[in-house]
Amino acid sequence: MSPAPADPLGRWININGDGGIVRYVGPVDGGSGTWLGVEWTDTERGKHNGSKDGKQYFKCKGTNPKCASFIRCVDRIDWGQTLIEAARSRYIVEIPEICAHLPQAIDGRRGKIEAVGFEKIAREQSDLSALQVLGLDSLKVYGLGTAASVLANVKTLLLSRNYLTGWRQVKEILEALPNVDILDISGNHFDSPLFSGGEDGDLSVGTLRIDSSPGLTWLDVCGIAERVHARCLSFGWSELSLLPVVSLDLLEDLSLEYNHISDILPLSHLPRLRSLNLRGNAELTGIPEIQGHMFSCLESLNLGYTGISSWRSVNNLGTLPLLRRLYLGYTPVVSAGDDSVSRALVIGRLANISKLDGTLISAEERTEMERYYLVLSMDDGSEFPRLPELLAKHGAPRRPAVVEAKIKSRLVSVTIQVVRGPNVVSETAKSLLKSMLVRQLKPIVMRLAGAREFQLYVNNDDLWVLLDCDTRSLDFYGVENDKVIRAVLQ
The missing domain is CATH 3.80.10.10 (Ribonuclease Inhibitor)
Structure with missing residues (x-):
């Protein structure tokens, strides 16, 4: 977290989870020193709209009359970090720390294999x-x-x-x-x-x-x-x-x-x-x-x-x-x-x-x-x-x-089930083209499931068959009338 900047005007800040933008920096009548006028995203956090005791210090973008307040420049303000600081924190790990957690050997089919190159x-x-x-x-x-x-x-x-x-x-x-x-x-x-x-x-x-x-x-x-x-x-x-x-x-x-x-x-x-x-x-x-x-x-x-x-x-x-x-x-x-x-x-x-x-x-x-x-x-x-x-x-x-x-004759009527864990979340009846490819079915299922990560199965003779190839048609997997296609969320 960076220290307080020399010019905080226009900066985004966060205090204990409440975020806002600094709209004013300067004195406030009745108070000593420098104050920050902040417009908060949470309108319940504020006390006014940039005006205090009849004097307008700054204007807010929002229309709520209590979206702003004055605060001191205190240590608990989170000013964020620079791009280079964020990159280092996310991507750079000290090599001794990495090596301390690296495996010395990996279990193979014929015994231990020496781990090299990590x-x-x-x-x-x-x-x-x-x-x-x-x-x-x-x-x-x-x-x-x-x-x-x-x-x-x-x-x-x-x-x-x-x-x-x-x-x-x-x-x-x-x-x-x-x-x-x-x-x-x-x-x-x-x-x-x-x-x-x-x-x-x-x-x-x-x-x-x-x-x-x-x-x-x-x-x-x-x-x-x-x-x-x-x-x-x-x-x-x-x-x-x-x-x-x-x-x-x-x-x-x-x-x-x-x-x-x-x-x-x-x-x-x-x-x-x-x-x-x-x-x-x-x-x-x-x-x-x-x-x-x-x-x-x-x-x-x-x-x-x-x-x-x-x-x-x-x-x-x-x-x-x-x-x-x-x-x-x-x-x-x-x-x-x-x-x-x-x-x-x-x-x-x-x-x-x-x-x-x-x-x-x-x-x-x-x-x-x-x-x-x-x-x-x-x-x-x-x-x-x-x-x-x-x-x-x-x-x-x-x-x-x-x-x-x-x-x-080119269409099949199926039921598409969305499944999470042991539970069927939803069922939808759909008419699909037999020639439709698996990859063309996936956007339809995404909308029904509200998710991108899932696996598709079709019930054939009481067996769930995985639709494992995007470029194959539904007809290839035996999708016919009254079949159930199941989307298992991951």
Whole structure:
């Protein structure tokens, strides 16, 4: 833990588990010496909003009238540590200490085997100059520190949930670590506005993650992305709702998961945007008509768990010339009916997509789904685009019962169980394609289980068979109607 800084203004502090940012440093009427005015994250910790006895000493970002208080600069304040201190504490272990715990021999099939080389491995892992991935999440890092040039080879820098509060701290770190190409500064304590003007040096970071940062605006985050020439940007879980139009000419991959976005048009003019993830934005209920050069490079679009509720919105996606991958799972428009019908209605509308909800669309499936789409459109063609094109391609639709039977023959109805220890946590009935690969099933199970670590089994003749190869189909493992697939949490 670092000593009290010479200039504590703007620093994040922690006292006995209560965190806050220093908004004021100076005298207070009626008290002697220097005081710190702190805005706390826990509003029950404070006594006022920066005003005392009718005098306004500082302003708080929060609106609670009791989110701040004055404190003395005392020893129990945790000011955090520098990046280089955190790196040394996490990665450097004294060699004599390591050697004292190393095994002298390992049990082998034919007796004891002499253990050689462990000390060398320990030395290499403690060499900061050789590190390319530096993970310092939740280590109270507030800034760079001295002698950080030893970390110049780092390419991936993970600094989420630390004590960073401003752009200046991030800039100093990037200038000292010029090879960083992946930077994660999510969950820190940044304030808006983040910039006060001025230009920065030649900084370059390919992938930038600033998730869980509700204190920042879209303009703040775009300002960081522009300064580091980011190609990939993630700004999720940050209560974002307003999207002023910005110019990010280099941005190719954008993730804005679980915010409050209701309009995507402000993003439509990003000239190189290839992948857009809007998963979890429940306020997004429709896709407007797309014209001209809007989303001209977009290849992948994730609308899962949004509020998309009309087929007209899906129709509008058909004008995106390069769209190949689309996620619509758990939206009102596809959740209202049968899975096979919804899939046919999406594939029939969108001629160019090759993957829907994580599952590849084979040539055979496209033909079947387009024919099914024609059957569904027989009664009313007003809401069914592509009808002339598909009639010319496939001819008049066959009897609905024949087509539906063929579609359903490709599906299996299974029960997916989520199991933790001896207990079945949940059961869900699902219709799956027999041709679905194991790796395509896993994202579905992740959503149901709320976890990433699990093993999949299918019950065949009272035996639980492990689905052990991601590139094999469910059909290979004998997944049929009424089978149980079990996800065992680890």
